[in-house]
Each structure stands twice: as structure tokens, then as C-alpha cells.
Amino acid sequence: MRHDRIPDDLKRLAFEFFYWFSRFEFALKEARYLKSTEEGAKAEVSWDLFIEMNRDGYHLTPAGQALIDAKPQRQIVGDGELAFRDVGFNAGATDLERVVRLANTVRNNLFHGGKHGSDYWDEPNRMRDLLTTAIKAIDDLAAQAGLQGDYERYY
Structure with missing residues (x-):
């Protein structure tokens, strides 16, 4: 879709998504869900650590189930061109990992x-x-992981 054909409400929604996604990543960093904790290392979020540490306490919400049901696709390298395919999960993937x-x-x-x-x-x-x-x-993930203060920027 060309930029000049994107409806204004969709542009605002894209901004909202990026805002909340980045706030959630900030909250994960503040909670030390990091790829490395060595001094001087880049402060990168470890989604795997977040999943590992929260897998037992996560309860699938209606929004989480709706995201799973929506099946957003991942761009892959196809035979001579780029293509889109459903995201694959290993057997035994938890609901948290899927979301x-x-x-x-x-x-x-x-x-x-x-x-x-x-x-x-x-x-x-x-x-x-x-x-x-x-x-x-993402709102539900922040709430269930106890990250609302940093996520919503209420300190």
C-alpha cells in the first residue's frame, strides 16, 4: 500500500502499536530481561528469557487467543523470491511463546x-x-508480568 493511500486511522493505529511495543521492550529492559548483563554490553531485550521466566504464570487471554487465531505471517526467502508463510512453532510451544x-x-x-x-x-x-x-x-503481557509501571510510564 502506498503511503498516500493509507487511511489516517490506520496511520494512527500503527503509531499506537509502535508506541506500546517500544514501551513494552523498555519495561523488559528495566526488569533486566536482557540478552547480556555484562557491563558495556548492548541493552538488548531477551524475549527468550522473558518467555522462560513467565511461562508458568501466563494465562492466555482473549486478545492472546485472537492473535494466535489471526495467524500473522512471516516473510521468508522463497524459491527465487520473497514469500510469506505462517509462523511455525516447535511441538510443545507454550501459549506465551506463541503470543x-x-x-x-x-x-x-x-x-x-x-x-x-x-x-x-x-x-x-x-x-x-x-x-x-x-x-x-501486549497490554495483557505487561499486566501479567507485573510491568505496568514502566510500560504505562507510571512510576
Whole structure:
């Protein structure tokens, strides 16, 4: 979809998604869900550590289930061209892992660009649903992990 054809409400929703996604990553950093804790290392979020430390306490919410059901696709290298495919999960993947990976997929697809080849990108209603659902799922993750203060910026 060309920039000048994106509806204003969808542009605002994309901003809302990026805002809340980045606030959640900030909250994860503040809670020390980091790839490395060595002094001088880049402060990068460890989603795997977050999943590992919260897997037993996570309860799938309606927003989480809706995100799983929506099946956002991941861009892959296909045979001679880029393509989109459902996100695959290992057997035994937890609901938390599914929700986290799919929220990241929405973020990556929105942020990293080229969407030709996707059946969904030019469908504003599909994008509205994905963005709204992912925001709600991230809200739920913050609440269940006790990260609301940093996430909502209430200290």
C-alpha cells in the first residue's frame, strides 16, 4: 500500500502499536530481561528469557487467543523470491511463546517493509485487526508480568 493511500486511522493505529511495543521492550529492559548483563554490553531485550521466566504464570487471554487465531505471517526467502508463510512453532510451544512470537511478527512486518506477496498487507481491515489485537495482547503481557509501571510510564 502506498503511503498516500493509507487511511489516517490506520496511520494512527500503527503509531499506537509502535508506541506500546517500544514501551513494552523498555519495561523488559528495566526488569533486566536482557540478552547480556555484562557491563558495556548492548541493552538488548531477551524475549527468550522473558518467555522462560513467565511461562508458568501466563494465562492466555482473549486478545492472546485472537492473535494466535489471526495467524500473522512471516516473510521468508522463497524459491527465487520473497514469500510469506505462517509462523511455525516447535511441538510443545507454550501459549506465551506463541503470543510473544506473533506480536514480534506483527512488529517486524510493519517495521521492516516490503509487503508485496502478502495477501493481507493491502487489506486495511486486516491490518487494523492485527494491530489492535497485538496491542491488547501486549497490554495483557505487561499486566501479567507485573510491568505496568514502566510500560504505562507510571512510576
